[in-house]
Amino acid sequence: MAKIVINQQRCKGCFLCVNFCPKGLIKKSRKLNKRGLNFAEFDPSGGCIGCAMCAVICPDCCIEVYK
Amino acid sequence: MEKIFFRAESLYDVSTHYCPGCGHGIAHRLVAEVIDELGVREKTIGIAPVGCAVVAYDYWNFDCSEAAHGRALAVATAIKRVHPQNVVFTYQGDGDLAAIGTNETIHAANRGENLTVVFINNAVYGMTGGQMAPTTLLGQKTSTSIEGRQKEKHGYPLKISEMLALLPGVTYVERVSLQSPQEVLKAKRAIKQAFENQINNLGFSLVEVLSPCPTYWGQSPKEALDWIRDVMQKEFPLGRIK
Ligand SMILES: Cc1ncc(C[n+]2csc(CCOP(=O)(O)OP(=O)(O)O)c2C)c(N)n1
Ligand code: SF4
Ligand SMILES: [Mg+2]
Numbered sequence: 001m002a003k004i005v006i007n008q009q010r011c012k013g014c015f016l017c018v019n020f021c022p023k024g025l026i027k028k029s030r031k032l033n034k035r036g037l038n039f040a041e042f043d044p045s046g047g048c049i050g051c052a053m054c055a056v057i058c059p060d061c062c063i064e065v066y067k
Numbered sequence: 068m069e070k071i072f073f074r075a076e077s078l079y080d081v082s083t084h085y086c087p088g089c090g091h092g093i094a095h096r097l098v099a100e101v102i103d104e105l106g107v108r109e110k111t112i113g114i115a116p117v118g119c120a121v122v123a124y125d126y127w128n129f130d131c132s133e134a135a136h137g138r139a140l141a142v143a144t145a146i147k148r149v150h151p152q153n154v155v156f157t158y159q160g161d162g163d164l165a166a167i168g169t170n171e172t173i174h175a176a177n178r179g180e181n182l183t184v185v186f187i188n189n190a191v192y193g194m195t196g197g198q199m200a201p202t203t204l205l206g207q208k209t210s211t212s213i214e215g216r217q218k219e220k221h222g223y224p225l226k227i228s229e230m231l232a233l234l235p236g237v238t239y240v241e242r243v244s245l246q247s248p249q250e251v252l253k254a255k256r257a258i259k260q261a262f263e264n265q266i267n268n269l270g271f272s273l274v275e276v277l278s279p280c281p282t283y284w285g286q287s288p289k290e291a292l293d294w295i296r297d298v299m300q301k302e303f304p305l306g307r308i309k
Contacts, residue, residue: 001068002068003068010082012086012087012088013087014087014088014281014288015288015289016088016288016289016292019289020247020248037087050071052071052072052248053248055072056072056248056251056252057093057247057248057251058092058093059085059087059088059089059090059091059092059093059288060082060083060085060092061074061078061092061096063072064070064072064073064074065070065071065072066068066069066070066071067068067069067071
């Protein structure tokens, strides 16, 4: 089992992580953060392999990965 | 569960001013991770450029100096010669390194200064409003080439990395890309090599990083990465140049 934790307040909503998660576990939020932006949201229901592709491409270092 | 990906100590826990999807954030992180892995944070001195990365020193948790536009390698030369035991690097955009500072760049390389250069090629002048840079591609629209860059009027995209590789004083030149997570990992290996060379006194090392500027390319962050792969990498091929 693995998981990621996204700093949603710091996320600028570029959604590169959404594009590169091989399991499709990250999506655009419906809510807005303090910046007034939709942010990246992780689906914790299972399937994360801890590959860290999302964290490697995040330009804002918003993602931590646990495995 | 163990934390396997976390913020480098060399990267302050602050938000940056960069646009969403800008490559500067990724490149800053790679430099910070490499400095941490090499254990040289306490003796590193970075030279920040003029350009969007002008306040890089607010993001890196090690000593930094600012340089006037294009002069980063002149400032780095002085610092390294006075403090040869320190690890000194410049971080410069294409306007900074390949236009305004061409002179300083070429002569520092030709002298074979024992320095590391991280060269961010985003094919535009980002900070000042997306004007044409020496590295702008033929046909690329910018705020000063509104019909696209034309070779007759503007000349060709400048391959300064290949030019520098010709100089005997230059040890290592590699071009990398931030186009995908896989390429980002390769970029990190090249940046690490460029720092290791300096630590081993091997001389001038430069890594050119093809980096997205979604704002002045008029593209979404993902489109900008695809444009690097499909267009930019054709003109600026990846790999070891020297
Ligand atoms: C001598 C001098 N000329 C022009 C400027 C204005 N200026 C500031 S940033 C910049 C462009 C920087 O472009 P680049 O180095 O590619 O960095 P980017 O913002 O694209 O990362 C220019 C022309 C300046 N500060 N000093
Ligand atoms: S203008 Fe371009 S280079 Fe500058 S912060 Fe925005 S995306 Fe990055
Ligand atoms: Mg630029």
